[in-house]
Amino acid sequence: MVTNQAILFLIFILIGIIIGFLFDIFRILRKTFNTPDIVTYIEDVIFWIIAGFIMLYAIFTFNNGEIRLYMFLAIVLGCIIYMILLSKFIINISVKILNQTIKIFKKIVEIIFKPIIFIINLFKKIFFKPVSFIIINVKKIFKNIGEKIKRIFKVSQHKKTFTTKKT
Numbered sequence: 001m002v003t004n005q006a007i008l009f010l011i012f013i014l015i016g017i018i019i020g021f022l023f024d025i026f027r028i029l030r031k032t033f034n035t036p037d038i039v040t041y042i043e044d045v046i047f048w049i050i051a052g053f054i055m056l057y058a059i060f061t062f063n064n065g066e067i068r069l070y071m072f073l074a075i076v077l078g079c080i081i082y083m084i085l086l087s088k089f090i091i092n093i094s095v096k097i098l099n100q101t102i103k104i105f106k107k108i109v110e111i112i113f114k115p116i117i118f119i120i121n122l123f124k125k126i127f128f129k130p131v132s133f134i135i136i137n138v139k140k141i142f143k144n145i146g147e148k149i150k151r152i153f154k155v156s157q158h159k160k161t162f163t164t165k166k167t
Helices: 002-032 037-063 069-166
Strands: none
Touching: 002 037, 002 069, 037 069
16 A cells, blocks of 8 residues: 555656646747747646646546545655756757757748749749839820820910900
8 A cells, every 4th residue: 555655656756747847848938939928828728727637637547536635745746856857958958959940940941932032033023024114104104295285285274364365
């Protein structure tokens, strides 16, 4: 009976270490990606739901659903052991690995899209520049025609007023 409880205590210490590692996963994500506060709150809720399921699963699997105080003490002890011994090292290494992975991924995306962007710019030069050149010149022509028409009307109105004054 005592050996059984000692084994259960060690199992729940391991469960505490797993929960500590799960907590670090969320901490790693927060250090790697900038997230709004609402996302952080959602992550916290997700963490507690997952941690709760892990604890319930362990209690039902290893202790037939019987809840004992030493199980929760073992889980807390496991989390503390993990946080003291492993947490800082795992967070630092994981953040560095994730940041390097993100840099590599961005570089790959840049390499993949560079030819596509080149082709798009080439099409712009081939098709859109002449079209925009034509459109700009047509606008200028219509603007010049409009200005000439306005001048003609102003001159003809000016002549009419000038001739009506003489008579």
